[in-house]
Amino acid sequence: MRQRPRFRTYPPIVCHRQRRVRFQEVDQLAYMWHGHYPSWLEDGREALGKKYGISYLDFYHNGVVTPLKSLEMEYCHPLRYDTIYTIETSLLWNDAAVIEYSYRILDDKNTCMTTAHSLQLMLDVHGTLLLDAPAFYKAFMKRWAEGLVQ
Amino acid sequence: MRQRPRFRTYPPIVCHRQRRVRFQEVDQLAYMWHGHYPSWLEDGREALGKKYGISYLDFYHNGVVTPLKSLEMEYCHPLRYDTIYTIETSLLWNDAAVIEYSYRILDDKNTCMTTAHSLQLMLDVHGTLLLDAPAFYKAFMKRWAEGLVQ
Amino acid sequence: MRQRPRFRTYPPIVCHRQRRVRFQEVDQLAYMWHGHYPSWLEDGREALGKKYGISYLDFYHNGVVTPLKSLEMEYCHPLRYDTIYTIETSLLWNDAAVIEYSYRILDDKNTCMTTAHSLQLMLDVHGTLLLDAPAFYKAFMKRWAEGLVQ
Amino acid sequence: MRQRPRFRTYPPIVCHRQRRVRFQEVDQLAYMWHGHYPSWLEDGREALGKKYGISYLDFYHNGVVTPLKSLEMEYCHPLRYDTIYTIETSLLWNDAAVIEYSYRILDDKNTCMTTAHSLQLMLDVHGTLLLDAPAFYKAFMKRWAEGLVQ
Numbered sequence: 001m002r003q004r005p006r007f008r009t010y011p012p013i014v015c016h017r018q019r020r021v022r023f024q025e026v027d028q029l030a031y032m033w034h035g036h037y038p039s040w041l042e043d044g045r046e047a048l049g050k051k052y053g054i055s056y057l058d059f060y061h062n063g064v065v066t067p068l069k070s071l072e073m074e075y076c077h078p079l080r081y082d083t084i085y086t087i088e089t090s091l092l093w094n095d096a097a098v099i100e101y102s103y104r105i106l107d108d109k110n111t112c113m114t115t116a117h118s119l120q121l122m123l124d125v126h127g128t129l130l131l132d133a134p135a136f137y138k139a140f141m142k143r144w145a146e147g148l149v150q
Numbered sequence: 151m152r153q154r155p156r157f158r159t160y161p162p163i164v165c166h167r168q169r170r171v172r173f174q175e176v177d178q179l180a181y182m183w184h185g186h187y188p189s190w191l192e193d194g195r196e197a198l199g200k201k202y203g204i205s206y207l208d209f210y211h212n213g214v215v216t217p218l219k220s221l222e223m224e225y226c227h228p229l230r231y232d233t234i235y236t237i238e239t240s241l242l243w244n245d246a247a248v249i250e251y252s253y254r255i256l257d258d259k260n261t262c263m264t265t266a267h268s269l270q271l272m273l274d275v276h277g278t279l280l281l282d283a284p285a286f287y288k289a290f291m292k293r294w295a296e297g298l299v300q
Numbered sequence: 301m302r303q304r305p306r307f308r309t310y311p312p313i314v315c316h317r318q319r320r321v322r323f324q325e326v327d328q329l330a331y332m333w334h335g336h337y338p339s340w341l342e343d344g345r346e347a348l349g350k351k352y353g354i355s356y357l358d359f360y361h362n363g364v365v366t367p368l369k370s371l372e373m374e375y376c377h378p379l380r381y382d383t384i385y386t387i388e389t390s391l392l393w394n395d396a397a398v399i400e401y402s403y404r405i406l407d408d409k410n411t412c413m414t415t416a417h418s419l420q421l422m423l424d425v426h427g428t429l430l431l432d433a434p435a436f437y438k439a440f441m442k443r444w445a446e447g448l449v450q
Numbered sequence: 451m452r453q454r455p456r457f458r459t460y461p462p463i464v465c466h467r468q469r470r471v472r473f474q475e476v477d478q479l480a481y482m483w484h485g486h487y488p489s490w491l492e493d494g495r496e497a498l499g500k501k502y503g504i505s506y507l508d509f510y511h512n513g514v515v516t517p518l519k520s521l522e523m524e525y526c527h528p529l530r531y532d533t534i535y536t537i538e539t540s541l542l543w544n545d546a547a548v549i550e551y552s553y554r555i556l557d558d559k560n561t562c563m564t565t566a567h568s569l570q571l572m573l574d575v576h577g578t579l580l581l582d583a584p585a586f587y588k589a590f591m592k593r594w595a596e597g598l599v600q
Contacts, residue, residue, distance in 0.1 A: 023506055024335055024489060030328050034218040035188030039474055056473055068184040072222040173356055174339060178480050185474055189324055206323055334518040335488030368484040372522040
């Protein structure tokens with residue numbers, strides 16, 4: 001993963017969500033197929049978004065869509081069928097009008113199996129890139145900077 | 151994508167494959183959902199692998215599996231439902247016992263919509279990391295270095 | 301599959317499409333997972349629809365959507381990884397404002413591996429059930445009844 | 451769905467599991483794509499199987515695999531993005547060496563949105579059809595018949 005040094009930053013907001021590897025997700029070797037991870041990372045984002053009022057629908061109702069700009073995954077260990085794992089989703093502070101997450105997938109022994117990173121842009125309903133986050137998200141960031149987001 | 155300077159390298163081996171965005175793949179905004187790309191990148195790898203005798207099954211029959219170590223995608227423009235697009239898969243020369251690909255997804259006007267990069271390891275049947283590629287792959291690389299792979 | 305006796309009927313319109321079982325589609329036993337079939341049946345419908353001007357988009361541009369009402373699949377033999385198979389899609393004559401298909405999945409030796417049947421309704425943009433097919437589809441059915449659809 | 455009259459039968463064993471419609475699962479009209487249901491029906495089966503010791507892995511460890519023979523789905527109402535729904539899975543008594551389930555998908559107001567039915571065969575490790583269920587499953591059915599399965 002790329003290094004991302006930063007000025008004036010605040011601690012990430014972290015959310016955990018548990019899942020179990022499904023029969024339909026494993027390949028011939030009984031391991032989760034690598035292409036299923038984006039699906040569960042999205043679940044991690046949604047879980048965090050819902051908890052803090054910054055989900056897909058919150059943006060949508062404010063006239064903003066947030067398409068992925070980039071997604072990077074680093075596979076360290078494979079997940080076996082039926083393993084219970086945790087998606088640890090961390091919203092990273094970013095001053096630009098983007099949404100930046102990092103992720104860790106942990107198995108049932110808390111071993112880090114996969115790490116990931118995503119960046120989302122903000123577009124208005126006409127598909128125009130926003131250079132400024134919508135008001136509701138700025139308010140959320142203000143609370144975050146003040147340490148009021150739990 | 152990361153910069154990857156290299157000594158002694160040979161031109162990539164490139165393969166093209168055409169697809170059409172399917173109804174089931176687009177989201178509410180009628181764009182291909184970002185998480186479907188790994189599926190089509192795998193098709194690109196398989197197409198190239200079959201053409202040059204280095205596919206999943208070729209490795210498998212030589213007692214080697216090749217799990218993804220990393221996958222990075224950079225989304226530039228979204229693909230709309232029913233658009234015909236091309237997966238351009240490039241096998242990059244790499245001296246280590248890894249398989250390295252870069253990809254471009256081009257729309258029907260040849261605009262680059264998405265770029266991607268993947269790295270695969272080589273493991274034997276016991277899951278042990280190979281530090282040396284299997285003989286059939288080394289023979290392939292020799293032909294590649296000699297300019298004999300078309 | 302249910303028996304469907306009929307009065308005044310015309311021969312089905314049939315379309316073939318070839319696919320290969322993908323790595324990501326097979327389970328631990330190296331067989332296509334049963335839940336992937338609806339995806340390829342949709343490809344069969346789309347192929348037939350495009351050929352005869354009655355695709356999803358043709359309906360959509362006439363203000364009609366055609367959700368699935370029912371889908372039945374009968375699995376006779378499993379498909380192995382890398383097998384080339386044919387989706388045989390048959391549009392069945394139906395006097396009601398519905399779209400009825402039957403399907404056969406044939407392997408590379410022309411053995412029937414799976415049969416299926418689907419029924420689609422026609423709804424207008426407000427979600428109201430149409431009791432009468434749109435004009436363009438009626439015109440298509442007229443040509444069909446006259447033996448003019450090839 | 452087909453009628454299934456029966457002699458000597460026992461009440462079904464029922465299991466409920468809650469899910470939420472995910473962004474990646476809805477189509478352009480914001481409805482769950484019909485082809486995603488087999489995935490969640492499998493989750494229903496797995497939930498019931500784990501609860502009663504008759505899951506995929508329980509069969510597998512007894513040398514038996516249980517491929518789908520048929521799957522039928524009847525779509526009554528579509529599920530919207532973000533709706534919380536319940537998969538109600540009912541294991542139906544069947545004297546033959548098969549596993550038979552019926553399903554109801556209920557929305558958050560308890561309206562039945564989809565019904566389904568599946569039939570699974572039992573095969574040994576060589577792929578031979580079993581005419582007799584394995585001992586552990588027979589023992590389970592005995593407890594079921596005696597009203598001891600809760």
